[in-house]
Amino acid sequence: MTSIQREPLSDQAYQQILKGMADGTFAPMQPLVIRSIAESFGISATPIREALQRLVAERLLVQLPNRSIVVPRMTAERFSQLLPMRVALEGMATELATPLFTDADFAEVDEILDQITETTQTFDARLYLRLNREFHFYIYERCGNPELLQVIEGLWLKVGPVFTGLFDTDHYREHANDEHLNIMAAIRRRDAAAAREAIAQDLTLAAEALMPRMLTVPPAT
Numbered sequence: 001m002t003s004i005q006r007e008p009l010s011d012q013a014y015q016q017i018l019k020g021m022a023d024g025t026f027a028p029m030q031p032l033v034i035r036s037i038a039e040s041f042g043i044s045a046t047p048i049r050e051a052l053q054r055l056v057a058e059r060l061l062v063q064l065p066n067r068s069i070v071v072p073r074m075t076a077e078r079f080s081q082l083l084p085m086r087v088a089l090e091g092m093a094t095e096l097a098t099p100l101f102t103d104a105d106f107a108e109v110d111e112i113l114d115q116i117t118e119t120t121q122t123f124d125a126r127l128y129l130r131l132n133r134e135f136h137f138y139i140y141e142r143c144g145n146p147e148l149l150q151v152i153e154g155l156w157l158k159v160g161p162v163f164t165g166l167f168d169t170d171h172y173r174e175h176a177n178d179e180h181l182n183i184m185a186a187i188r189r190r191d192a193a194a195a196r197e198a199i200a201q202d203l204t205l206a207a208e209a210l211m212p213r214m215l216t217v218p219p220a221t
Helices: 009-022 034-041 045-057 076-100 103-122 125-140 146-168 170-174 178-188 192-213
Strands: none
Touching: 009 034, 009 045, 009 146, 034 045, 076 125, 076 146, 076 178, 076 192, 103 125, 103 178, 125 146, 125 178, 146 170, 146 192, 170 192, 178 192
């Protein structure tokens, strides 16, 4: 993790923890240890404690009876409910971004994709998760709609922590970049509809790989 140097430290810690949740750095039910996070950020424990309490108050984290603070566990049912929302909104952002991509943008994304390919060969799951988020949001940030982007970011905060399981599936790991390449091929052709469809396929395949790892809530009796 990158050291935080700007003020106020608690706000910076808050943003860095949010980013870690979105890219899967913090897995569901993994205790967020104040001392460890403070050391990784290169700051004192106080701003980390303040940031964690803020996230608990916002219900993005939960405090257990033993006072441990963790990312909430995701159920298959909840994940299934969020998936069509993500497909619709992330697809919309991709469609809007397609005609706005520049040659410089394509070069930047190609570099990200090359790095993702390397992680599938080195089994570096943590780096893959960071780069996967970087790839998706490089596209979404170019949609020209900050309100849409904000909603997408909120959804990733909910689902990001479960992404830690993606590299546990050999087939997914070996094909982790396939849909990314399809997305970019459509954007290069300026085919916004195909780009939207490719995003939907990417999200759906990831969901299929993750779903077996989630809890299933029994039906009410």
